[in-house]
Structures are given as C-alpha cells and as structure tokens.
Amino acid sequence: MSFYQLIVNAKWESWASTLVYLPEIVLCLTIVILLLLRLPRWGSRISSLGIALVGSVIAFVLSIPFETTAEANPEAATTAQPVSLLQEETSPNPPDIEASSEETKAYKQPGDTIFSGLIVYDGLTIFFRQLLILFVVALLILMGLTGIPDRDSGADVFTLILGATVGFSLMVSSNHLLIAFLGVEMASVPSYVLAGTLKGRRIASEAALKFALYGAGAAGVMLYGMSLMAGALGSAHLPTMAENLAQLTANGVDDRQLVLFLGGLMILVGLAFKLSAFPFHFWCPDVFEGATAEVDAFLSVASKAAAIGLLLRFAIGISGVPGEPIEAPAAVAQATSTEEAKNTFDILAISQTEATSLTFAAQADQEKTKLEEKPVTDPDSSVVPIQDLIVFLIGLMAALTTTFGNLAAYGQTNIKRLMAYSTIAHAGYLMMPVAAAVALLSKDQAGAQEAVASVVVYLIAYFFMNLGVFAIIALLRNRIRSEEIEDYAGIVRESPGLVVCFGILMFSLIGLPPLAGFLGKFWIFAALWEAGLITLLFIGGLNTFFSIFYYLRVLKVMVLSPEPDHRSPAAIPIISWPGLYVAALTVPVAILLVFWEPIRVYSLWAAADLFQ
C-alpha cells in the first residue's frame, strides 16, 4: 500500500471515528471548559454543575446511535482494507469494512472498529456508554441536591468525574491492550482523587491514600501481565491476539503456556482490582467508608460497570476465536512445523513432540470431563481448554467474591461500609455470567449472547438500585450528620416515603421478585443454568439467601427500632426535590419487571456484536 493511500485511509478513518467518538469528545470539551472557567474572574459565577450537566446531556444525546445511509465516498471505495498503523497486515480486518461489498459507507456502523482497530464500536459500547453518561447525569443531579461538592471545589470534582467517565468508556470499548490500560488508568486516577474530596476529613485522606497505593500496585501488576501476554502472542490487538492464541493452541503450544497463563492472570488481577473481587477487594470497604456517598455511588456503579465491560471484552475477546480442531494435532504440527519453528524463541522453543501435544490434548480432555459437561455441539476447538481455564478462574473468583462480600457485611455498623461489601458481592454476581458466556462460546453462541445480555440487564437494574441507596444515604447524611446504621433507627416515622423507597431498593438488592433485582438475578442464573455451571448457580442462590440478613437489618432498624433522642430531625418528605429524585429512582426498580420483553430484546441486541 502506498503512502498516499495510507494517508487517505488514515484521514477517512480518523474522520469517521471521530464522528462516532463524539460523546467522549464532548465530555473532554466540558472538562476543558470547566478547567478554563477558573481563569477569568467571572468564571466563578457560572455554575460548574450546570456546565457539567449540559455537557453530559449533550454527550448522552450524541451517544444514541443513528442510522445512516451509505453515501458514495470515492475515497472509501478505494480502501480495500483500512490498515492500522499499529497492526500487522496479516491481521484480519473487521468483516464490516471489507470491500467485498459493493456499497460504500461514509460512517461507521455499530459493529465496526474505530480509530483503526483500537476501539470497537458495537452494541455493547453503545449500551455502556449510555449507561455511564446517564449515570453521570443522575449523579450530577444528586450532587446538586445534596450540595456536595460546594462551589469552590465543584469544578474539580466534576472534572474528575467526567474524566473518569471518559476513562470508563475507553475501558468498555477497548479492542487493544493499550486502550484497556489507558482506560483503566484514566478511570482509576481521578477516582483516587475523588475518594479524597472533603479534604478536611481524616478518613477521606486515608481512604484516598489506600486507594491510590493499592490501585497503583494493581495497575503495575496488570501492566506487567499485559506485557507478558502481548509479547507471547505477538500483538497487543485483541482480535489478533485471539487468533494467534488459537493458532498456538491448535498447534499444541506448551512452553508459552506458563507465560501466557501468568500474563493472563496478572491482567485479571488488575481487572479484579477494578471489580473489587476477592482477594483484591481490600481497598473497597475503606475507600467507601472514607469517600462521600455520592462518590461511592459513582465508584460502585460506574466503576463496576466499566470493569465488567472490560472483563467481558477481554475474556470473550481473547478466547472467542475458534481454533482448528485438534483431532490430528500431529499432522497439523508436521505441516506447520517449519513455520512454527520460526515462531519459537530460544527458551520458549516449542517442542513439537507428540508427547506434549498428546499431553495437552489429554489434559484438555481431562479438563473437559472434569467440568460438568454438556454435549459439544460445535466441533472440538483447540481454544476450548483456554475457555475452560478462563471459566474456572473467573468462576472461582466470582464464587469467593460473592460469598465473602455477603458474609463480611453481617457485622457492619457503617452503612457505607455495608454498601461496599454489598458492592463486592454484586461484583461477584456480575462475574458469574461472564464465566457462563465464555463457557458457552464454543457450544452455543446464542446462549453466550444471552449470558452477556444478562450482564446488561443486571447492570440496568443495578444502576437504579445502587444510585438510589446512595442517594438516600447522602440525603440522610445531610440531615442527621451520621452514617452509622444505629443512627438510622426509627426514621420511618419522620421520612416514611424515603424509607419505603429504601425498602424497595433493599428488597431489590436482595433480588426478590417482582423487583428489578430479581430480573437481573434471574437472567444471570438462567445463563448459569444454560452453561451448566450448576455449582456457581448454587453458590449464587446461597449468597442471595445470605444477603437477606444484612439488607433487611438496616430496614429493620429504620422501621422497628425506637428513635434515638439525640438525633437531628430527619424529615425528608417524598414531595420535595430530593424525595422526588429518590422516588424517580425507585419507581423503575419497582416496575422494571413489566418491561421484561423490551429489556430482553435490548440486551440481546447489545450483546449481539460480540459474537460476530
């Protein structure tokens, strides 16, 4: 390809990608404006909350995908295969832009990759982006209602929030390890600072410190793992990596197994940190207790959502490409031994001995029989062992996370700490369908799609539930200046509407029908059942059972306990802006079950593009 063509391709690619990337760009512009408003003297009179809200609303509107008709674009027609500057030419192109179709496209459609393969723009991206930006809008409204942050630090906090949001959207749409890391960092670092707002408080600074140190450590480990994995697979572009992995496993690799495994594990450590999975959750309770309730909401919803999105991308992306069958590994090995010989390193020389291949194959078989198995509809793919490994890893982590989160919440006295453990537990629930999706990748693509769809549904429910709870915590904190559960005693007599909403949200968090939490949990358990991960299903159910206690204990204190004498009045009528806000969050929780079908259809659409 000539240089000219390269430039032309690059131009079109950038232009089209920028169009699709507008929401994030708008967010960035908002950040810039917020920062620049500090300069002139009149800048402080403009409400930074307003600017932030306007910016996020515009971003939300722009994130709604639009159908475009193809316009004749002579330049696009000549691009047979837009090549990534970072990509090798042998890497396969996203099928949508193949010039096999006569029609030319002027705009990127859902399913394409943008910025020359770095970022993927598909249904999942659209969903997450909308979820995140909508969440930011709601959070900004909450911050306006509770008055934290105040005017002085408002611009900073909103800058950080918007910046973190850009990072989150990068995370969920990453197609390349670099973007993943960039997103993680871009999301985490502002979070460290956000945890430390309310600078005057001791525990805030402690929380921020713990968060920062732990996060930096985890990020470092993750980067190291990324380096190992990228090196072992010869590319940092996820689809390329997946293909290379498939080829590798098809040819019976063994020496690189260790490196790959270690790399993958370390990347998972970084993701687990973001997800606050056991045993990488230790930051979570401290940070949640130290940060303000609004920031907690942000961390618990947006952060987890983005993290699970990245986990989905990574887990499904790396193992999604089916490799060649390994029925005749020896023959294949013979045929490709010359080429493979070139691929070997000195120390990581691939020994094409049949023994190893057979061992690997034998191991794969053993692992298959070890897990609860269902008839394999697809032909045996060589990457199935990788999938099984990922399933086991994620499944184990999920089980440990939920159990730990639910049990450790029993003894909590601080409501935010309790919600931190609740967040940990919910992260565990969110990881389960990821395992299920990977488990179904080779067997039942429709099932895998449903598993990913269940994540989407759960996140929708989770959005309302957690934001609602933290909103109530924030509003009550403003009145009674306390976040201890015992100080919530008897609030039902002063703010009955609020307590009713709180009750609905608690029941939804438990996952009882007919509330939204049940909807999410149901789909997750359905996906687990489809995938045959019965142990995980059982653990999930058991944990739902465990979680009843601590959620309802708060409710019980609120309703049944006698009011303490020395508490400030805490009457928040439901007909007031804060009350209506909480009600607006609770009503979807209560009635989401009615929209069972539309939500299902939407989530399946969102999950569809992962499985092309």
Next chain:
Amino acid sequence: MNLDRMLPLLLGGAWLLPLLAFAIIALGGHYLKKTSSQHRAGFLSTVAILGSFVLAVVAFSMWVSDQGLGEPHHGPEFERAQLEENQTPIQLAALAEEGEAEHAHDGVFSVSGVWYIWAQVGEQKFEIGYYIDALTICLFVMITLVASCIHFFSLGYLQEELETGIKDHLVATSAGEPFERVGRQHRFFQYLSLFCFSMLGLVLAGNLLMVFIFWELVGICSYFLIGFYFERKAAQDAANKAFLVNRIGDLGFLVGIMALWGVLGTLTFGEMSTKLAELAPETQQQASPNKTTIQAASFLQDEEAKATNDEETADWNVGLLILAGLGIFCGCVGKSAQFPLHVWLPDAMEGPTPVSALVHSATMVAAGVYLVARCYPLFTEEVLLVIAYIGVITLLMAAMMALVAVDIKRVLAFSTISQLGYMMLALGVGGWSAGVFHLITHAFFKSLLFLGAGAVIHALHHEQLLIRMGGLRHKMPWTAGMMFVGCLAIAGAGIPGLDWGLSGYFSKDALLAQAYAFAQVNPSHVYLYWLPLAGKALTAFYIFRLWYLTFAGKPREKKLYENAHEAPLVMLIPMMVLTYFAITAGWQIPFTPSSVTTILEQALPAVASFETPWAAALNYPAEYLSHQYHTKIAWTAIATAGTGFLLATIFYVWQGLRPDEVQKQFGPLFRFLQAQLYLNEVYHFLFVRPLHGIARACSWIDRHLIDPFVDRMAKGTVNLARLEDQGDRKLIDRPIDWMSASFYDLAVQLKATQTGMIRQYLVFLVLGTVGFFFIVGYLWQL
C-alpha cells in the same frame, strides 16, 4: 274497550297500590315515626286502598258494560216448574235440558294471562299471572270496599297509638308496674297495606302456585297483625298458634298442588278445564255450563288407558285427583278455620279489632272459600261430600260454642267460624253461587258487627267482656242501631212473602234451598239440610244474646257506663257504609233484572263432574232449579230464626229464663262448650306435648352427646397444636438458630480480615496472585 288489556291493567294497579303504600311506610317508617307524622302512614295506606277501590269499581263497570250483569234463571221454565211442584228433580233435569239452548253460554268468560315468568324448569313455567272472571271482579270490589271502610275505622280506633307513652296493662313486667311503650301506628298500617296487597293478589292469581305464595303472605300478615301488641304473651301465643295451625293446612295444600300437577300437568286456572276435559273425553262437553248435573259420564280414562283398556291408570288418575282435591281443601280447612283446624281463630281476637274485622271475618278467612270456589271443577264427588260434611260439623260446633262465650269478640269469632261452615256446606252440595254470595254478604255484615264491637270496646276503653256491659244503647245509639241491623242480617231476617229482606236473608236462603234440593235428590244425606237449619236457630240466638247483653238492659258496670261515649264520626261512617251494603247486597240492582247473584253466576264453572268408582252416584241439582224451593225454605228459615230470636229475648230481655240457672242445669255441657270442646287441650296432648318431648330429647342429645364430642375434639386439637409447638421449637428452631449463629460467627471472622493496613492489602495482592497461580495451575497440571 278492550277487556283483555284494560282489566289486567286496572286490577293489577289496584293490586299493587297497597304494596306501594307498604313499601313507602316500611322504608320511610323512620321518617314517619315522629309522633306528629304517624298520621301520614295511616293516610297513605287509606289513600292507597281507596285508589284500589276506585280502580276495582272502574274495572267492574267495564266488565258490566262488556259482559252485562248476568240474567236470572227465573224465566218461563222456572214458572213452569213451579206449577209442577211434584215432579222429581230428575224430571226437572229433563225439563232443564229442554230449555238449554236459551241459556247456552260459551263457557265462563275470563281474561287470563301472564305478567312475568319467574322460573322455567323444562316445560313447566312458574309465572306471575292473572285470571279474571266475574268472581274475581266481585271479590275485588268487595275486598277493597270493606278494606277501605276498615282503614278509615282504624284511623280512629288506633288514635292512641300516636302517643309515646302508652301503658299496656296486659303485659307482664318483672317489677310489676305497668309497661310503657311508644306508639306504632305506622306499623299497623304497614301490615294492613301488605295484607291488602296479598289478599288482592290471592284473588287475582292466575295459577295455584301464585295462590299459594299469596296464601302464605296473608298468613304472615295475619301473624303480624294478631301479634300487634306483641309485648303481651297472649298476643304472641295467639300469633304463633294462628301461623302454625295455618301451616298444617298449608302442608295439605302443597300435597294437593303437587298431586294436581301430577294429574293435570298444569297449575294455571285458565288451562284447568281444558286439561280436565282431556282426562275425561267422553263426558259431555256440550253440556250447558250452568249446570252441575250429572253427565252421562264414563270412567275417568286417559287416551292410553282407553287404548289398552287399562283401568289401573284410570284409577291412578282418579286417586290423584281426589288427593288433589282433598289437599287443596285441607289448606282451606286451615285458612278458613274449619273443624278441626279452627282453634286459632278465637285466639286471633288478641289483635286489634279492625284486624279482626278485616282479616278474620271478611277476607283472609274467606280466602279458603274463594279457593274452593275457584278450584270447583277439580273436586270429585268424594271431595265435595267431605267439604259438605266438614262444613256442617263446623257450623254446628261453632254455633254451640258461641252460645256460651263471654267475650264480645269471641262470640263474633265463633260466629265467623260457623258462617264459614255454612259456605263450605253450600259449596259442597253444589250451591256454588249460593256459597260465594254468602261469602260476600257475610263480609259486609260480619265486618259491620266487628266494627260495632270495636266501637263499643273503644268507648269502654278496651273492655271486652259481655258480662260487664249493658244498656249501652242510650249512650251509643248509632252504634246500637247499626249493630242491630247487622244482627238481623246475620240471622237472615226478611219477609218471605214480599221476598224482601236483608242480605243475609237472600244468601242464607239460597244456601238452605240448595241444601234442601240436594237432600231431596240424595236422600241419604238428609242431615245436610236439617243441621244447617238447626244452626240457623242457634245463630239467631247467640247473635241477639250478644246484642242484648251489650246494648239492652241495665248497665252492669256503673263506672264503665259513665265513661262510655258514642264513637267518633271517622268510625261511624264506615259502619254506615257497611250497614247500607249489609241491607242491600241481596236486592236486585235497580232497573235491571239482575243482582249480585247473577253477576256471580257468570263465573259459574263449566264443570264436567266425574263419576268415580267409589262414590255412589250423587246428583247435584242445578242451582237455578233449587230456586223453586225458595219460598218454602224462606218460611222455614224465618221460623227457625224467629225461634232463636225469641229464645234470646226470653233469656236476656224478659228475663223469663235465667241464664245462670240454665248454666247450672246443663253444667257439664256448659263447661264442655265453654272450653271450646276441649279441643285445645286435646291438641295440646296429642301434638304439642310429644313435640316438646322430642325437642327435649334432641336437646339432651345435643348437650350430652354432641357437645362433649366436639369439646373433646377441640381439646385434642389444642393438644396436638401444643405438641407441634414443642416439636417446632426443639427440632426446627434449634438447628436454624445454630446455623444462623455459626454463619454470623463466620461473618464476623471474615470481617476481621480487613485490618485497615495498606501494606497487608498489598501483600494480599501478591499472595492472591501467587495463590491463584498455584491453585489453578495445580488443577490444570501445568
């Protein structure tokens, strides 16, 4: 003027007006209860019944203009017959047949229809319908007229019920002081209106089931009205007794209805004659309808039996028909207080006097007679015979009991029973129009007598014993005069030669003439003539005894006499109206050859009487043929009545014979009669005591067998529950508590892992990585 349309409309309206009054008073009673407004209830009721009367009169005039007044059967044949006095009735019958054609009718003219079908089971429909013929019209007019008069009367009689502090001395209170209560005049008129509605409905009814419904309704109204002073034990007992005895009759009535339905397949009056004709196809249908002579009847057979020559089916039908007749008559025995179910009527005098006047003399007790008249075609000869004999027994027995009664209303009650016996007798011997005519005239003079008695009672402030009255004609001249007219009417006073008399004269005469004719034709039943005649003497005696003891002679209680006063106008005017009708009901209607009798005869049933296997052939002389004995009977009757009158005068005016001496002489008989033939005691012994015994036995079973069983079961359940509670607590709660406690401990221990030391966190970061590496690697055998 379309009778088919107008008559149901008019009579239906007349029927429903009292119901409207009832509904308004019942629902708005609270509003009307305010003392000053209680008048309104009475006015409303009276206006309603007057409206009914107006509508009935309009209907009557329409009927008359369409159907005419009927023609008497005193034409040339009658005169011819008179000439040939010595001819036997058979010959007379033959003569009658010659003159048939001139009097041929098309059958009984009636308007019948259905208003509403309230249920349908298969082919059988249960309807609310009407059957209107001359009988209905006449009875409507009579009932509404008498009821209107009595409503007016009641407005005056129950004046005291408008007050709030009424003292009732006949109520037993625990402390012994007189019982005080609030007046309840509106309740009285409410029930009175309901009664009028029920009675009119009964008369209007188009089928037997509807009759039964209203039969029961009048029974209930009677219960309410008798028990108007319900705080008195006597009133409660009387009301209960009336209702229960009626119920016994109604049981027979129901059996009769069912049997009838079984035989005929229909209960509608309009269809009965057709169906009866089907049953006996070979009887003469071309016979003149105004004859109840023998037909050349064949055995009662239906088509199939004829075909198969099966006599059993025929017997079955006959049996059912007889059963039906007896059953229906049983209801009449109960309602019309015939022997043996007459015991309730004397006690029913506990109710206020207007009630006695309306319900227990003119209307309700007449319902039985009406039913017999309406169902006349159904009755076979056996049934008619039974009816006649029961009538005879009743009339004699009641007359004897009236001789010795000391309560003014009791006398009149026994008199009513006796006169009802007369009516039944008349119907039993084939005198259909005589019986119904006597019903109408009796309504007038009996209610007049009762109202007079009521006036007297009211004047004497509720004194009812004859032996404490006397000489009241000076104080209450009008009442005395009108009551004298009533007494004359009931005795059947008249001048035979001029053929002029009061209403009772004509009706009693017709009755006795028919009985005489029957006795002539069927010599074995001659007592059916002599006994009513004797009864006539007794009637005259006791009724004039009543009058003499009340109005004549010297006053026996000075204080009562002092306070007595003439009745107010509101009470006198209804009595005057009734007096007028008591006098003129039997006369010919001016400018026409007709009278009430002829109007009634328009409804004479076209009967095909059956010759049944059991009864001997009975001849039922046609009524118009019995007129020939009219003069002879009249003289005989007057003679008998005069004897009675004379005896009464001797006893009570001229003091020729002393009543108490006679009493002593006929001591046992006297006591026997005064105790109403000890029938009440007999019934009590035969029925009430065994029932009480059964009730006691049931109560014993309930208390000693069933209750302990239930209690034991309850205790057992409680013990079982306790056992379960123990089990629940020990077996279930403990493990669960243990489980939750252990989870909680585990949780607290897990919480302890969060030490708050960042370095430890970072160590766990590394340890976690390494741990996963080794765990998963171990499992994957890397």
Next chain:
Amino acid sequence: MFTQPIGVAHYLVVGAILFVCGIVCMTTKRNTIGILMGVELVLSAAILNFVAFSQPAFRVDQEASLGIDGHVFALFAIVLAAAEAAVALAIALNYYNNHSTIDVDRAQDLQG
C-alpha cells in the same frame, strides 16, 4: 543463559527481577513514598518488557514481534506512570496534612 547472545529472554529476566524488587518494595515499606517507589519499579519492569518484545532484531522471526506497538505502548506507559505518580504524591501530601505522618501503618482508622 549467560552464554547465549542477548535475546528477549534476557530482557525478560531483568524485567522480572525489577518486578520482584518492586513488589517487595511495595509490600514492605512503611513509607508512602517508598511504596510509590515500588510501584514505579513495577511499572518500569513492564515497560522494559514491552520494549523487549518489540525489538525485531532480537526475534528469530521478525513478524512475530510486537513491532512498533511495543514501543508506543512503552511510551504511553511511561506517561501514565508519571501521571499516576503525580496524583499519588498529591494524595500522600493530603494525607500528611491530615495525619502529620506518612507512615502507612498509622492509617488504620478505616478497618473492619
């Protein structure tokens, strides 16, 4: 290993050693800055890895290397490490302002 020409493996070993040093430093230091230094070491190890993997000359087969991606990744990582360090230091300063110490072991208010 010490006898062979310098290949990717050697870089990787150095990286690994750096990594382990960094981890040890992270987990054992009580000083906040010390922990951050450990973090930097870890990040440096990763960066070194990236650079190592993108050296075509050290690979037997040029096509299988990360190529320019590795270098670019390394640059980004450096920048990000720097940014992170800056923020972490600011947070440490804030912590010092509140607690008058940068001893992480004294930060135990939040526990349980």
